[in-house]
Amino acid sequence: MIPYGRHSVNRDDIDAVVDVLENEFLTQGSQVPAFERVLCEYTGARYAIACNSGTSGLHLACMAAQVEPGDLVWTSPNSFAASANCARYCGADVDFVDIDPATRNLCLQQLSDKLSAARAAGRLPKVIIAVHFAGSSCDMKAIKELIAQDNIFLIEDAAHGLGGRDAQGRPIGSTAHSDMTILSFHPVKSMTTAEGGAVLTNDSALADRVRLHASHGITRDPTQFPEDEQAHSWFYAQQSLGYNYRLSDLHAALGNSQIHRLDGFIKARRELAGNYQQQLRDLPVRLPAFDANSAWHLYVVELTKHNRASVFNALRERDIGVNVHYIPIYKHPYYQRLGFQSKHYPNCEKYYQSAITLPLFPEMSADMQNKVVSTMHEVLA
Numbered sequence: 001m002i003p004y005g006r007h008s009v010n011r012d013d014i015d016a017v018v019d020v021l022e023n024e025f026l027t028q029g030s031q032v033p034a035f036e037r038v039l040c041e042y043t044g045a046r047y048a049i050a051c052n053s054g055t056s057g058l059h060l061a062c063m064a065a066q067v068e069p070g071d072l073v074w075t076s077p078n079s080f081a082a083s084a085n086c087a088r089y090c091g092a093d094v095d096f097v098d099i100d101p102a103t104r105n106l107c108l109q110q111l112s113d114k115l116s117a118a119r120a121a122g123r124l125p126k127v128i129i130a131v132h133f134a135g136s137s138c139d140m141k142a143i144k145e146l147i148a149q150d151n152i153f154l155i156e157d158a159a160h161g162l163g164g165r166d167a168q169g170r171p172i173g174s175t176a177h178s179d180m181t182i183l184s185f186h187p188v189k190s191m192t193t194a195e196g197g198a199v200l201t202n203d204s205a206l207a208d209r210v211r212l213h214a215s216h217g218i219t220r221d222p223t224q225f226p227e228d229e230q231a232h233s234w235f236y237a238q239q240s241l242g243y244n245y246r247l248s249d250l251h252a253a254l255g256n257s258q259i260h261r262l263d264g265f266i267k268a269r270r271e272l273a274g275n276y277q278q279q280l281r282d283l284p285v286r287l288p289a290f291d292a293n294s295a296w297h298l299y300v301v302e303l304t305k306h307n308r309a310s311v312f313n314a315l316r317e318r319d320i321g322v323n324v325h326y327i328p329i330y331k332h333p334y335y336q337r338l339g340f341q342s343k344h345y346p347n348c349e350k351y352y353q354s355a356i357t358l359p360l361f362p363e364m365s366a367d368m369q370n371k372v373v374s375t376m377h378e379v380l381a
């Protein structure tokens with residue numbers, strides 16, 4: 001089976017991890033701070049806080065934005081459930097902004113209309129989470145302009161986006177037009193730490209809150225101790241109900257090695273995506289818009305003539321590891337029980353009915369890609 005996504009780990013990556021195992025610190029050593037610095041250098045963000053998954057990064061970002069019960073968080077329905085679950089962890093309500101069929105990201109017009117309605121009703125979201133689907137950046141500048149008059153936190157879910165660029169040519173993760181960006185280093189993403197994630201921000205107060213919540217809510221800053229403990233070098237103070245969301249040094253060592261290979265990974269993905277654009281163009285499918293700045297995390301086509309289930313099964317039977325990205329978040333039973341109805345998201349519904357993700361990963365060989373292309377021609381003949 002040719003998988004839809006796969007990590008690439010080489011000898012340097014392995015040596016970097018083994019090196020940590022042979023040294024003093026498995027966690028809370030020098031690898032995590034070094035990884036955070038290199039993430040800042042790569043993206044241009046001022047602060048990076050590494051954490052143990054993209055999901056914990058989203059939870060930390062919502063906590064730093066002080067999302068609480070009674071608050072509202074909006075995101076795209078065309079995403080992994082974690083993009084919405086983070087709001088639920090904080091007890092907040094979720095709502096979805098339908099997607100733009102051209103970009104498959106949340107639709108700016110729908111967002112604008114929904115904001116007008118929310119202003120009129122007096123219930124604006126506290127946070128909007130924009131997801132850079134498949135690695136193609138949302139227009140963050142335009143989203144920021146839409147909410148310029150409102151007091152809303154903007155969070156970028158860039159789990160697909162590291163290595164890509166926005167419309168202005170800035171690295172995804174620069175966080176130039178938002179409050180925080182989260183990354184994921186799960187093996188199928190742009191680069192991996194096995195499990196891992198990060199929160200990026202240019203705001204020092206947000207960075208402090210994220211860091212505090214990622215480590216039990218505990219501080220070692222004596223100015224924050226009770227007065228009668230300030231002179232005690234053993235003391236530390238839990239200031240809030242935080243979590244242990246830290247990344248280990250083993251995982252960070254893998255990240256420190258992988259980030260040197262990131263641009264190569266993206267280049268390979270972009271070339272493979274370009275080949276698909278050429279070689280599938282005569283088929284009855286809608287190809288993705290070719291965004292040269294995309295990190296090309298996923299390559300998704302929409303069937304225009306065939307039944308998705310039959311094509312999906314025929315491809316799997318022929319060892320093509322196709323997938324579907326995404327089952328709209330509101331379709332999961334957990335969200336159905338909260339009362340969401342498909343009819344409110346017609347663009348996402350239409351997209352979901354016909355979408356198929358084809359294999360795409362840096363080590364995909366020409367032979368593998370040729371097999372995917374010829375099988376697509378056979379199945380859609």
Ligand SMILES: *Cc1c(COP(=O)(O)O)cnc(C)c1O
Nearest residue numbers: 053054055080082159184185186
């Ligand atoms: C992978 C992913 C996440 C979660 O990342 P993990 O590191 O797996 O927790 C969140 N959002 C999106 C869009 C993702 O693809």
